[in-house]
Amino acid sequence: MSMFTIAWKDIRIRLNDRKSFITLLLMPIILTAILGSALSGAFSENGSLPELTAGVVVNKQDDLADRFLHDTLQGKELKDSIILKKYKTEAALRNAIEEGKVDAGLVIPDGWGEGIMKGGTVPVKLFKDPGKDIQYSILSTITESFTKRVTTVSAATRTVGQELSSAVPVSSQNIDLSATMKDLSEKLTDIADSKENGVTTQKGGKEPLSGMQYYAAAMGAMFILFNTTMGAKMVIQERNTDTLARLMISPIRHSSIIGGKFLGTFSFTVLQFTVFVMTTHYIFGVNWGSNIAQLILVGVAYSVSVSGLAMMLAGFMTEEKTVDSIGGIGVQVLALLGGSMIPLASFPESMQQFASIAPNKWALGGFLDIMNGASWDTLILPVTVLVLIGLASLWIGSLKLKLR
Structure with a gap:
């Protein structure tokens, strides 16, 4: 139970943090409304080819x-x-x-x-x-x-x-x-x-994605990625106040402590994703696809990836300011690279291939596929990549935290 106690404590701290609430829950909703409305004309909503x-x-x-x-x-x-x-x-x-x-x-x-x-x-x-x-x-x-x-x-x-x-x-x-x-x-x-x-411009039974749909998925993927820095900062704060050290020398197993910190970030990320999807659906009418189980699968896989990266970042960083600067810049770069700001189709082919290093690229691709009515087979690759990123990062982070 110690692992779940640690996780619940972290979740309560995050929910009481107004700055975190505004950044991770309200900002993506606001940006989705602005970008989805302003840039909807850049998407082929009538099913025709670009000029x-x-x-x-x-x-x-x-x-x-x-x-x-x-x-x-x-x-x-x-x-x-x-x-x-x-x-x-x-x-x-x-x-x-x-x-x-x-x-x-x-x-x-x-x-x-x-x-x-x-x-x-x-x-x-x-x-x-x-x-x-x-x-x-x-x-x-x-x-x-x-x-x-x-x-x-x-x-x-x-x-x-x-x-x-x-x-x-x-x-x-x-x-x-x-x-x-x-x-x-x-x-x-x-x-x-x-x-x-020639090339016909039939819809093939599927409605093309709207600008609001694309940017809902894009903003959701980008702001969930900010949990890497938030989760890492919580671990670093406890390490700097010796809270983590006291936990390490207590009878609680090391794996329970690491698991609790991971589970805390994971749970908040899932909560953030759930609130975001429901808000964009009921307020802006965003269609996230007809298969809710697929959406849950990709959302959980992405949360695993983000939570693992948070633990790895906490393992390598020692100062909160460093996490804020490097983590913030890193998230922005990954957001741009993964298509959260500009659709990947606008990038050169070489850049699209390089974008595979960004976890939000796999999450965004999965969300868009679900919106288009993709089969389960289509989601195997992005889900596998996201889970592997999360587990590998968690393992590396746990090793670094154990040595400190």
Whole structure:
């Protein structure tokens, strides 16, 4: 029972701390209201693609290039999302990108269409504005999809033609080879012209996330992370007042003391998360998803991670001011890195990969997945990472506290 007594004592101290209450309970709610309302326009709440201004250079015109530009990039599904600008040279296209006139560029080389039809590879050149990764990815995906489809159908056409050619001499049937190949060629043209070669903007049964939903999850993940510094400061305060030393020499087991401090931070974190979710749902109408069990699982896993990090921070730090400065800056950096301030999709690919070190990135991703109706399998990775971070940090922190 000693562990639970220590935990309950820490929870009561935290609840009586007005500064802690304002920082960890009221501030995330206020910021969610401000950011969710002010920045909701940055999210695609109508299910459409973000606008893309694409610059194109066609070194030599051919039928396939025309169909790609006019029937795919400017087809029915994409004409409202993609603005096409043509340039005469690659240098002119590069200058347009540097000047911010276009988001991404495409250079179609000589023999592109003929090469695809013959099964050859004449790759296009793609250019991007470093700050427009999403638009570049859209143009790249559409181009790759169109190329693969036409290449596949073209290869099938040639294969059928070769089989027919070899079969004609020994066949008793009269096969009009030229008519058959013409029919296949027409089918190939139909496929290249089809809207299936474009990108449709259907919702797939799921409503896109609103700005209020995103920033509710983002602010919740960020402010829960502040419990690392709050939990660490409580341990350091007791160590500086010799309260922790007296506990260590008492009959209470070391594991019970460490477990109690961990459980105190964990319990307050769970309480903070619960209050935040309920408040944002009933006051702002935030939809946290239909599966409450999934939300509880990710919330508990994140609380384990944060509580473990608090113990590790307490093990390495000796002064409250140091925890306030280093911990505060660290939380802000992790918040930015993990997507709590700016959506991760706005970051370069390398930065998105590096963001995996931030626990709030995994928590935020889990919350957003739940809002989108994710399956349980989708949550295995973020939950596992968060729990491992918490347990590893708790183990390291307990070793350091034992030595002091």
